[in-house]
Amino acid sequence: MSTDDFDEAAAWSAARGGDGPAFASLFDRHRDRVFWHALRLLRTRHDAEDVTAIVFLEAWRKRESVRLVDGSIIGWLLVTTNYTVRNQTRSLRRYRSALTRLPQPAPQDDHAPAVDEAIDREERTRVVREAFARLSQRDQDVITLCVLEELTTGQAAEALGVPEGTVKSRLSRAKQRLAAFTGAATAATSAADATTDTPTDPTILEGGAR
Structure with a gap:
């Protein structure tokens, strides 16, 4: 994977x-790649940094069982990142549920300038992130390796410990599910926009699911 x-x-x-x-x-060698993948899936850099630290701690703890692909551990690290993010997200849900029971702070005026492009980009990111989170662990792993990180199906198969044909079939189904979830989220957003007379950008998912 490296030259x-x-x-x-x-x-x-x-x-x-x-x-x-x-x-x-x-x-x-690999911390930046793991961090940026974690950041794709999470809302803040702080959370992504936490996940990166956990992933490498797991790599050290489980180093006897880490599987190399073409002489690299990056495949194992990325799959472990997905697993860690899923666990992190479950914990965050519990914390947020507790926070909703606390008194809300007084509203403050927002003096930041309105930037439509930034808002649209954040919405696209939110839609794709939430759609990805709805995928199963197996779907997330194959999308991560083959689509986001552009490993070959053979490399992904070696990283996941399954036949290459299995990766190809999983990848096809995972892409279909991701497209369906992003489409459903966009439709829901469009319906909400319509009720408030807010125009919806038809290219909101451009560059999202591949």
Whole structure:
């Protein structure tokens, strides 16, 4: 997956034996990719940073069972990111439920300038994020590896420990489900806009599900 001279397989072999500096080199190599994937799925950088830390902690704790693909651990890290985000989201739901029972703060005037493009971009992100969250763990993993991170179906199969044909069939079904969920969310948004006489941008999901 990489064309540079870094021998990731050798570094991982050393890390599995307890070599801290070798593990640190792998953290430096992959932390940004894990962070940006986590940020795709979460609302804030703080949450994405927490998930990134947890993923690498799990990699260290479970290093005996981590599966390499083409000499790299990135596939395992990305799948573990999905799993961690799902758990994180469940915890956040519980916290938010508790927060709703607290007194609401007094409203404050928003003095920030209105930027329509930023609002539209946030709405597209919200729709795709929520649609992705509705997918099963298996669907999330195959979309992450093959669509978001552009691994080959063969590499994804090796990372997931399943036949390549299974990945291809899962990918096809996962894309269909993601498209259906994003379409349903857009339709719901359009209906809400119509009731408030607010025009809806027909390209809201452009560049979303692929």
